[in-house]
Amino acid sequence: MQRLIDRMKELLADGTVVRVLGWKKGDLGYNPEPHFFNSAEELDDFIYDGFCGANLSKYMIKGSNLEGKTLILLKPCDTYSFNQLLKEHRVLRDKVYIIGVGCKGKLDIEKIKAQGIKGITSVKGAEISGKCDELTVETVYGEKKVAYKDAMLERCHVCKGKEHKIYDELLLDSTDTCDGDRFTDVDIIEGLTPEEKFEYFRKELSKCIRCNACRNVCPACSCRKCVFDSNKFDSEQKANVDPFEESMFHIIRAFHVAGRCTDCGECSRVCPQGIPLHLFNRKFIKDINEYYGEYIAGEDAETKGPLTDYTLVDLEPGERR
Amino acid sequence: MSINQEFKPKIVAFCCNWCSYAGADLAGGSRLSYPADVKIIRVPCSCRVNPMFILRAFERGADGVIICGCHPGDCHYSTGNYYARRRMTLLFSMLDYLGIERERTRVEWVSAAEGVKFSTTMNEFVSAVRELGPNRRLGDLRCKD
Amino acid sequence: MSSTNSKTAAAKIAEISGTNPLKCMKCGKCSASCPAFEKMDIKPHQFVSYVVNEDIEALAKCESLWYCLSCFACVERCPRDVKPGKIVDAARQTVVRQKGGNYLSANEIPALIDDDVPQQLLVSAFRKFRR
């Protein structure tokens, strides 16, 4: 990580960039947060480790409006989001210098807690320079060991690969973490009866408190004003009264990002209620792949998205291929 | 669920102005009957139908929503129904995924000359929805008595 | 044969041949192309209309079935993709199947071959008689 910090300072010093968009140490040692660093001194608080799951690309919408060039750190999966934003003209390429940083899988503190570990004070073994195979969790009750893989975010188990799709330079090594199929859960749900499907989603969605964290973190949900905040459809934000309110919100949210969602998994990561929101997005991704051919949003910044495109022989609604 | 003959479903039909709305007019002109449960909303093109409209209809208690447009290749705006086809394919698949029966949503291409098709489509669709019974999974309870 | 029977028989032929006889525009290119035309009692283009008119009984009895060389010139040249040769072939199949056996069994063939038999004949013979 020192290499990274040195390089960032170098770029600040030679005037290539005037600020750094990276992760800042949190108060607990396992909750870093996105931050604009405006000077080399501020970088003392910089961190990049296994807990830096946050996708920084969306912050570049703001960054593109700031004076001067911003240095942004993008993990391989973040570059897809960045490309997508570039395609939609939401970020400006000439306002940014991209360092593609390596990734060995990102961690989910909830997964550690879910193993019955309480009173966590700090976690060791999440350093990016380390081997990333075992974590040592310090708790008020003593030290606990957790396999790195068992604490990884769901999305890292179905990682798209450790190749950066856009960058100016690359730093730090990656380790492949993919050991699952991202459509397994979608397949399972598809196999249920309508009653079972409905019950499953009712149970999950009834947890929703409409905090909008999923929307606010989503790099595809970049509208200057969300439909759910405007009166464009007579659909302004309001308190949930019935079960369908959340369904409507989540269906529309997923539909609006369909063909644009890079499956970065941020929605599920930030949901305070632990709703598996990625299951909505992945359903659309799976359908798009099946019906209109493999498509990976954000693989480049040019290809037309599947919902703004068509062929003469597309599948009819309700038909299955 | 037993078939309830008394059950009068609320059906919203979005029809494009150039083909399907004209097809519905032709069905009328030819006195081809279909259930009065069907209420048509005129839109310029099937591509004007926003998923928001469909979900809103369900939220407000519709039991079925059908979208009718020109046959692919015949769109008055040349490409509108191709976009509609993709959007609706994905949306309906999602609704299915959430446990909302496929029979409650439908897309049908009806030309201005297909009065008969319009009427048979509506008859079929309404009876399919009747068979399912009232939509309980989507409605906004506040709208109910 | 009752009318329902002939209807099924006609449908069967359409199914086996995989062609749609209604596409025929009666141009006669099949008959113009047919090397066995003279020997045939029902001409290739007529075969198609017999199927359309569901007169399969006549087809089953006709000589043409056995004079068709299965050279498939008509199939190749038919501008409407009706493929009369396939229809003849299908009609032949229905007859062969009904008789419950093949015209030749594979074991009988070696004895019948001499050096003058062109290979194409063998191939088309198999196509005709062995399914």
Add this chain to the structure above:
Amino acid sequence: MNGIGVFVCHCGSNIAATVDVKKVVEMAKLEPGVVHAEEYQYMCSEAGQERIAKAIREKNLSGVVVCSCSPRMHETTFRKCAEKAGLNPYMVEIANLREQCSWVHKDINEGTEKAVILTRAAIAKVSLNTSLVAGESGVTKRALVIGGGIAGIQTALDIADAGYEVDIVEKTPSIGGKMAQLDKTFPTLDCSACILTPKMVDAAAHEKINIYSYSEVEKVSGFVGDFTVDIRKKARYVDMNKCTGCGACMEKCPSKKALSEFNSGLNNRPAIYTPFAQAIPNVPVIDPSQCLKLKNDKCGLCARVCQAGAIDYKQEDEIVTRKYGAIVVATGFEVIKLDNYDEYAYSQSKDVITSLELERIMNAAGPTKGHLERLSDGKAPKNIVFIQCVGSRCADNKGKSYCSKICCMYTAKHAILIRDKYPDVNVTVFYIDVRTPGKNFDEFYRRAVEEYGVNYVKGQVGKVTPEPNGKLTVHGVDLLDNKQLKVEADMVVLAAAIEPSPEVRNIATMLTASIDTNNFITEAHPKLRPVESPTAGVFLSGVCQGPKDIPETVSQAGAAAVKVIGLLAKDKLLTNPCTAKADELLCNGCSACANVCPYGAISYEDKLINDHGIRKTHRVAVVNSALCQGCGACTVACPSGVMDLQGFSNRQIIAEVDAICR
């Protein structure tokens, strides 16, 4: 909001028989915003309209709902009525109680209940209507005609005669097109050149017509009334202003190996050439693939013999950019390639020819000076066989699915001409059907049989075999005799299918005009708007729209011209006000809307936006209302609902949904 008036029409008993109109009026009065409701026998009648107008004036209505027949029938009527009474015409909504209610339902209770709901939905919508004013755009008073065949020439002449400027863009060195290649025309047998060349001269001499020959359309932008077109004038290597058309260069040119396009490749032409003697403009071009000077800097003979000093080997392509109010596509046709029809031996024998080649052979200016002779040995043929429908009416993947329409007639023409000039030549025509709809057409065909003794045989030919003695054996069938025929022929003429010119695809894309699976340009309506393309301001003339003979082409050319004149006669075009509109304040500038717009109506601008006092420059979508046709594809592509369709807005449709589901 002053209040909504609801007007329920009985339509005699058409509505009133199955809908209790009084009940509808009663229920309408209970709806919020409704200040007036009444029923009447016939709302569309003058008296009915007067009632609406009176209510608008007296109650100062802000919105009108007419519960009557389909809006496709009387929406315009009621809009005009409202406008006359001082209400914006777009403040009128129709509830379709006839076609979609009373005519399809029999039970009066059911019908009334539905009528009330439909009325409610219309009231809900109209309360959100906004006054719309049709926009205006200017008209450039000049037309572009793409293609200089008979279709293009006729269209150009008709437009020019009405006093408007016309430019013709022709890809070959001369206008004239396929008609110039023909010898005689059916069914009158007058000489094609004799009727065409005067038109070509008229076009060239017309002060309103400007011909860009040897040029191609490179780029089209803009919209109806205001197209901007880039035309590539290909390098001619001859100065149009200096050349006198003396022809000395062509005579002296030593490179004479190129096949003459005009003579269907049956003889040769020099590297510097005009396609034919009456070419317009009568200025040669140098074919750079043949010219020795341009290829390896040798020769230069033409420059030396040219007394006008017109030869310019350094000439380069030139791009001209011009503005037009209307564009006519008249790109014409080509004869299909016969590669898929090897059974007819076209590639094996010089004596198997296409009908267009026969035209050149029969023509006095053609490769044989008009003598009917075999191309293989120059001998006079004794037996000629014509084969119809080669590549037409096919359901396989080798040919065209359509009937090429002109072949039956030109074959009858050829047969008559041959039998007339060479009575000892036997002519056999193998046909599938003889199709002769048209004035004096069937009579013409019958004359071929009855007066000229042409032997018509029903049955398609299976194959043609060239014999060692130079003859051709035609393996045919006579379906009426049920006999196979072998006809010995000296010459076989194939009536090959015609297809749209290959460049039409590219042109259609540039014009955003759609083409069908056969590459014919789609008309706006097959019956009612046959000479217009769905793209406003783009018109169709000739075979680019579908197979046609000369009389039909000329009529269509005239019709296209009338449409163009009707457009150019206007100083301003009123645009459909129901167009898309983006809320600049909130637009993301993400391009989703532009990606789905079929008309290229959406562009992006970096605009200074005043967001509640905060000024910022944003990339925002801007809709060109002259181009937008109001389909609404963009409104759904827009995730934030910022793009909305006027007249069918999100909130209006949601209001209708709510009213129906209430």
